[in-house]
Amino acid sequence: MTWEVLEAPGLVTVQDGGRTGLAHLGVPRAGPLDRPAAGLAGRLVGNPPHAAVLEVTLSGLVLRAGEARWVAVTGAACEVTVDGRARGHGRAERVPAGAVLRLGPATAGVRSYLAVAGGWAVEPVLGSRSTDTLAWVGPPRVLAGTLLPVGPPAGPPATVEVPGRWSPGPVVLRVHPGPRLDRFAAGTLARLCATSYAVGPASDRVGLRLAAVAGEVLERTDVRELASEGMVLGAVQVPPDGQPVVLLADHPATGGYPVVAVVPADDLARVAQLRPGDPVRFRPA
Amino acid sequence: MHLVPVGPSAYLAEVAGAAVALDLASWARRTGVDAVEVVPAARTVLFDGVVDPAALRRVLQRWRPGAAAVDGDLVEVPTTYDGDDLDDVAERWGTDRAGVVARHAELTFTSAFCGFAPGFAYLTGLPDGLAVPRLDSPRPRVPAGSVGLAGSWCGVYPTSSPGGWRLLGRTDVSLWDPARPQPALLAPGTRVRFVPA
Numbered sequence: 001m002t003w004e005v006l007e008a009p010g011l012v013t014v015q016d017g018g019r020t021g022l023a024h025l026g027v028p029r030a031g032p033l034d035r036p037a038a039g040l041a042g043r044l045v046g047n048p049p050h051a052a053v054l055e056v057t058l059s060g061l062v063l064r065a066g067e068a069r070w071v072a073v074t075g076a077a078c079e080v081t082v083d084g085r086a087r088g089h090g091r092a093e094r095v096p097a098g099a100v101l102r103l104g105p106a107t108a109g110v111r112s113y114l115a116v117a118g119g120w121a122v123e124p125v126l127g128s129r130s131t132d133t134l135a136w137v138g139p140p141r142v143l144a145g146t147l148l149p150v151g152p153p154a155g156p157p158a159t160v161e162v163p164g165r166w167s168p169g170p171v172v173l174r175v176h177p178g179p180r181l182d183r184f185a186a187g188t189l190a191r192l193c194a195t196s197y198a199v200g201p202a203s204d205r206v207g208l209r210l211a212a213v214a215g216e217v218l219e220r221t222d223v224r225e226l227a228s229e230g231m232v233l234g235a236v237q238v239p240p241d242g243q244p245v246v247l248l249a250d251h252p253a254t255g256g257y258p259v260v261a262v263v264p265a266d267d268l269a270r271v272a273q274l275r276p277g278d279p280v281r282f283r284p285a
Numbered sequence: 286m287h288l289v290p291v292g293p294s295a296y297l298a299e300v301a302g303a304a305v306a307l308d309l310a311s312w313a314r315r316t317g318v319d320a321v322e323v324v325p326a327a328r329t330v331l332f333d334g335v336v337d338p339a340a341l342r343r344v345l346q347r348w349r350p351g352a353a354a355v356d357g358d359l360v361e362v363p364t365t366y367d368g369d370d371l372d373d374v375a376e377r378w379g380t381d382r383a384g385v386v387a388r389h390a391e392l393t394f395t396s397a398f399c400g401f402a403p404g405f406a407y408l409t410g411l412p413d414g415l416a417v418p419r420l421d422s423p424r425p426r427v428p429a430g431s432v433g434l435a436g437s438w439c440g441v442y443p444t445s446s447p448g449g450w451r452l453l454g455r456t457d458v459s460l461w462d463p464a465r466p467q468p469a470l471l472a473p474g475t476r477v478r479f480v481p482a
């Protein structure tokens with residue numbers, strides 16, 4: 001049986017643990033941006049780690065259940081209903097066969113995760129069910145009319161309710177010195193950590209694009225062209241405009257802008273839930 | 286070789302150039318280093334997902350340039366030389382269209398690394414004297430299969446995308462197919478010849 005997508009007004013993708021070991025072919029890693037939230041959704045419905053979930057960006061999702069299953073919604077706060085009746089966020093909920101499951105638009109945060117017992121069993125591509133939005137390697141984007149197969153349930157849903165809701169508050173990202181810090185003016189890491197940034201509107205699964213609130217720029221003193229080099233998750237790249245970009249799951253495997261700092265992966269889950277205009281600061285790791 | 290940390294679990298090995306980077310990456314992959322990703326590039330090899338940096342350092346100390354003896358499969362790419370920049374390249378090379386085709390098709394290239402897009406291989410083998418600058422402003426859309434030059438690199442666009450390489454021609458071969466066991470036709474180490482179609 002499959003579940004039919006009735007409405008998917010924003011970006012909705014399938015995500016599992018991601019696609020590793022292929023960066024040397026130019027393939028992004030992909031995977032959920034908010035890994036703790038995606039993992040929690042899977043645990044709540046009794047799935048093994050890295051079973052595929054749906055990542056729902058801002059605008060919600062409506063599905064018709066092909067069979068009765070446990071589901072769980074985590075991550076960005078949103079209204080959850082089954083046939084119009086309110087259900088919980090951050091807990092396992094039973095959806096009857098044929099019922100309509102609706103996730104409303106995100107009321108706080110950006111990305112919600114929908115897990116179903118058995119996992120979303122779309123055909124894997126290069127060993128993963130994750131969709132990368134840079135090169136569109138992976139299962140196709142989820143749209144109205146998409147039919148999503150569901151795998152066999154692995155076990156019972158979690159009996160203990162776990163707090164899953166995204167908590168607001170100022171985001172302070174730790175930074176390690178980057179490999180090309182020496183291409184910038186002395187004291188640049190301290191300047192990065194002393195600057196108030198706001199999330200730019202072009203931020204996506206590829207990168208968190210930041211703009212200094214007071215217009216400060218990170219000044220590059222060694223302007224020789226940098227040969228393309230391998231990029232890591234959390235790399236803080238600085239393009240010629242001097243405003244940092246934090247690379248996220250769909251980042252290109254190689255890049256030519258110097259990396260001034262690196263944010264540890266554990267800090268990036270918070271980034272997944274930031275909206276344009278939200279404040280961001282850095283501090284030394 | 287110089288190892289530069291890239292955050293808590295990755296290292297960049299800095300080497301002299303693309304050929305050495307490919308050699309190191311091929312050797313490291315064959316030797317089985319403790320890294321999830323081994324990514325060669327123009328002057329570096331990235332080791333990402335490193336759990337034990339000391340072990341990585343110990344293994345890499347055993348590498349000597351030339352150890353991998355990179356000698357990959359030879360792939361022939363049938364090419365129709367009708368690119369929009371063929372005349373421009375001919376002028377830069379001081380020859381005519383036929384001269385560009387002859388010079389380009391007699392070279393054997395090697396895929397040094399992939400980047401920019403899945404399966405987009407940066408091919409070395411163009412003599413420095415034939416290097417051409419990128420376009421001042423990239424084209425909004427370059428069709429899949431386009432064969433181009435930028436600097437001393439040669440490349441073939443696996444999918445249509447914006448691009449600033451100077452276009453010599455096009456090929457019908459599939460550069461990237463996720464359904465194949467080897468999805469990238471020109472994976473690092475592959476040797477490449479362009480055959481006029």
